[in-house]
Amino acid sequence: MIKYDVIIVGSGIGGLCCGSILALLGKKVLISEAHSQPGGVAHSFKMKGYTFESGPSLWSGIGKWPTTNPLGQILKLLEEDVELIKYKGWQVIVPEGNFNLDVGKEPFKQRIQLLRGEKSVKEWESFIAEIKPLSKLISDIPLLSFSPESINFSDIINLSSKFLSNINQLPKINKGFGHLVDNHLEDTFLRNWVNLLSFLISGMPMHETNTAAMATLFNEWFEAESYLEYPKGGSESIVKALINGLKKNGGELILSSKVKTINFKNNLSTGITLENGITFNSEFVVMNTDAWNSRKLIPNEICKRWKPKALDINKCDSFLHIHLGFDSDGLEDLPIHSIYVDNWEKGITAARNIAVFSIPSVLDKEMAPKGKHVLHGYTPANEPWEIWEKLDPKESTYKNLKEERCSIFLHALRKIIPDIDQRIDIKMLGTPLTHKKFTNTYCGSYGPALSAAEGLFPGCKTPIKNLFACGASTFPGIGIPAVSASGAYAAEKIIGKKAFKTILKKIEL
Ligand SMILES: Cc1cc2nc3c(=O)[nH]c(=O)nc-3n(C[C@H](O)[C@H](O)[C@H](O)COP(=O)(O)OP(=O)(O)OC[C@H]3O[C@@H](n4cnc5c(N)ncnc54)[C@H](O)[C@@H]3O)c2cc1C
Secondary structure (H helix, E strand, C coil): CCEEEEEEECCEHHHHHHHHHHHHCCCCEEEECCCCCCEHHHCEEEECCEEEECCCCCECCCCCCCCCCHHHHHHHHCCCCCCEEEECEEEEEECCEEEEEECCHHHHHHHHHHHHCHHHHHHHHHHHHHHHHHHHHHHHCCHHHCCCCCCCHHHHHHHHHHHHHHHHHHHHHCCECHHHHHHHCCCHHHHHHHHHHHHHHHCCCHHHCEHHHHHHHHHHHCCCCCCEEEECCCHHHHHHHHHHHHHCCCCEEECCCCEEEEEEECCEEEEEEECCCCEEEEEEEEECCCHHHHHHCCCHHHHCCCCHHHHCCCECCECCEEEEEEECCCCCCCCCEEEEECCHHHCCCCCCCEEEEECHHHCCHHHCCCCEEEEEEECCCCECCCCCCCCCCCCHHHHHHHHHHCHHHHHHHCCCCCCHHHHEEEEEEECHHHHHHHHCCHHHCCCECCCHHHCCCCCCECCCCCEEECCCCCCCCCCHHHHHHHHHHHHHHHHCHHHHHHHHHHCCC
């Protein structure tokens, strides 16, 4: 039987980054994926000529060099190019009005001036001025080069030279982002807006959201030259590039291959057994599964070695989804992205209060048949699992509840495309049960609800010497840039710091 150096459970972006880096360094890698499509929550699927997205739609910092985005850095390392389409505009539908908003320094200030007046513009300026040195500090310390679990003395010396001039900024990075907001923003719209962006990134309100992640985002979105990027072909193109990076260096990916258990001998992992009974052996195993599913793969007697706190993690809520194919006739100025907020007072964590839409065929016509557009909409991590968990998708109670709760989507879309109901070619609705089924996530959750105010996400090490974790349940947390970094950290642990630093030097990190 073939023995692999490393087996990775799951082909989410974290697992693919980990596997492709390890393969680049000569390791014999196998990635075993439960679903028939790779990419985890970033997978896409095709139907009737449409390419439907299932997860991430906001991409930035991948197509430029240098970049602070770990995914952009990993693609560079793998020498994989993805064609990215630049764009700037969003449509915003909030209680204050319905308007287009470009990323960049001036457009948002102009919008604040129109909506809220000069005092609020000044508040925003002082807020951005405080974030700037933080963004600079973070961009000086590439995430990929400094995994918190492997920082050594020479790293500390190296880092302190970057920190010294900004030493007063460090305590700010350790708190939730909301404390910066409290220092500068009184305007309710601005506070709500930052809270919303924080929630979209982390699944947590601004006081619980990581300041480093938000400072990076603000640097990318509110600079004079800012723009967003959409991969041509959708997230599938990013997934394909990572798989190409894996395979061209001898790595393997098997789909529809759900792992039933991770095997152990003498307190070390020895490989995996799939649900179909096939066993693969390896020297190391990396779990790209979420914290709860990872536990299910480990026998109880081994699991006892985890601290009880590490096994008791709160989860973020789940999602409602809509996928539409619709007639594009006469719709000339559609936004690629729209965000809809019904009522700020209900709060950003309230169910069915917020919806996010993307229509990638606005930028990439090949994602939909001629004369059509393709749309993915979702309510971001605020749909409770508990109201769905006992329902049977075949029964009318489920079907009726799905129609009722997903009505938020067409209600919101009518504000963008008034005759949307008459244009629909395909409509698919999804609930937390759908999300769980196609992403294999625990309770369809966005990930761990870990507050940045209380500490960092757990690292990629486990109590088992040759078993590691990567993905949205590990440091730095949820989101594409974060899971990409986590995949690189797990790879670093396996190949060793020295070899990892050597390959990073190739791309001047
Ligand atoms: C609707 C939505 C929109 C989002 N939008 C954005 C965005 O715009 N920008 C952004 O940066 N982030 C966004 N995110 C977050 C980001 O997409 C995720 O944090 C990230 O993709 C998670 O990657 P991961 O590496 O943790 O793996 P996951 O995507 O969770 O993948 C894990 C993989 O493991 C597989 N698996 C599970 N159990 C087993 C098993 N037993 N055997 C084999 N395989 C198994 C699963 O099938 C899955 O493929 C969004 C997420 C969602 C859900």
